[in-house]
Amino acid sequence: MKSLIEIPKKMKALNLHGVGDLRYEEVDVPELKEGTVLLNVKACGICSSDIPRIFTNGTYHFPTIPGHEFSGRIVAVGDGVDESLLGRRSCVFPMLPCRKCRACAKEEWAQCSSYSYFGSRQDGGFAEYLVVPVWNLVPFADTLSYEEAALCEPAAVSLHAVNIAGVKKGDNVAVVGTGAIALLIGLFAKRKSETGKVIIAGRSADKLENAAKMGFETINTAEEPIADGVKRITGIDGADVAIEAVGTNEAISNSVKAAGALGRVVLVGNPYEDLQMEKNVYWSVLRKQLTLSGSWNSNYNSRVNDWKEAISIFESGTLDLRSLISRTYPMSEYEKAFADVRDRNTFTLRVMFTI
Numbered sequence: 001m002k003s004l005i006e007i008p009k010k011m012k013a014l015n016l017h018g019v020g021d022l023r024y025e026e027v028d029v030p031e032l033k034e035g036t037v038l039l040n041v042k043a044c045g046i047c048s049s050d051i052p053r054i055f056t057n058g059t060y061h062f063p064t065i066p067g068h069e070f071s072g073r074i075v076a077v078g079d080g081v082d083e084s085l086l087g088r089r090s091c092v093f094p095m096l097p098c099r100k101c102r103a104c105a106k107e108e109w110a111q112c113s114s115y116s117y118f119g120s121r122q123d124g125g126f127a128e129y130l131v132v133p134v135w136n137l138v139p140f141a142d143t144l145s146y147e148e149a150a151l152c153e154p155a156a157v158s159l160h161a162v163n164i165a166g167v168k169k170g171d172n173v174a175v176v177g178t179g180a181i182a183l184l185i186g187l188f189a190k191r192k193s194e195t196g197k198v199i200i201a202g203r204s205a206d207k208l209e210n211a212a213k214m215g216f217e218t219i220n221t222a223e224e225p226i227a228d229g230v231k232r233i234t235g236i237d238g239a240d241v242a243i244e245a246v247g248t249n250e251a252i253s254n255s256v257k258a259a260g261a262l263g264r265v266v267l268v269g270n271p272y273e274d275l276q277m278e279k280n281v282y283w284s285v286l287r288k289q290l291t292l293s294g295s296w297n298s299n300y301n302s303r304v305n306d307w308k309e310a311i312s313i314f315e316s317g318t319l320d321l322r323s324l325i326s327r328t329y330p331m332s333e334y335e336k337a338f339a340d341v342r343d344r345n346t347f348t349l350r351v352m353f354t355i
């Protein structure tokens with residue numbers, strides 16, 4: 001083992017002791033093992049999935065430190081680890097697959113039947129330090145900030161959806177949703193489509209205004225049927241690709257309505273309730289002969305690596321990532337940070353802890 005710092009015994013963390021019982025407290029610094037590094041966490045985003053995890057559903061066991069969207073600096077390396085990683089900045093692929101199941105045999109980690117996960121099934125990034133296997137590290141250049149790099153997890157999820165949709169040059173793309181994932185999907189779709197129109201559709205006027213500032217075409221679906229909006233913007237009936245990033249009946253219907261004949265529809269949003277579809281919407285899936293695909297997490301394998309692709313696009317400096325980070329807080333102000341995300345009376349995209 002080799003270290004750049006005197007490793008402390010204790011650290012500050014946000015530790016979940018039960019549903020709704022998050023405490024900012026001192027815990028033991030985890031122990032470095034062979035094949036792992038000690039990451040000094042610098043930034044960790046609050047994902048919308050952290051809200052039910054902390055306030056209504058809980059984690060798999062208590063206590064657990066949540067947080068799965070993080071970046072930091074490698075301050076120590078365990079035995080057998082390349083010492084050139086010392087001092088490097090890195091993001092972390094948060095999944096720890098079983099490596100025994102059929103999906104794992106194909107490196108389809110997101111479909112692993114028995115995985116662990118930083119920030120839900122085991123301790124995550126709302127802490128000063130975390131021990132991470134080398135395999136999970138996604139190092140990045142010093143020119144990229146920790147805050148921007150902490151967007152790599154939602155970015156990889158977004159890029160995965162764009163890759164599943166097979167967005168290609170000239171495609172018109174309609175994204176249903178106005179949150180951080182929807183905007184990241186829009187940004188990646190723009191890079192792949194180049195000359196096509198990329199539309200952000202939703203009902204929240206201030207979020208749509210933000211999307212327009214970022215250079216997207218927008219449709220306010222509270223005021224204009226989405227199919228009319230697509231025609232107004234593209235001059236054609238229906239988009240080549242529609243990507244749904246909300247998880248409600250209305251948004252899924254809108255993604256079907258936005259797609260043109262033989263279009264591709266990719267579903268990303270997590271539903272919060274049972275879903276139903278109007279007969280006419282379902283019918284249009286048949287009539288337009290749409291291809292519907294689900295998208296889950298991201299690819300991180302030797303064939304396709306959404307994480308490496310996302311981080312190299314980040315490093316190129318061509319994406320407006322700052323616009324996605326609404327606010328940062330120290331961990332001690334966690335109540336304010338979660339209130340910002342949970343209560344939805346303030347406009348936020350990503351709220352982040354800087355540590």
Ligand SMILES: [Zn+2]
Nearest residue numbers: 047049069153
């Ligand atoms: Zn997340």
Ligand SMILES: [Zn+2]
Nearest residue numbers: 098101104112
């Ligand atoms: Zn597995």
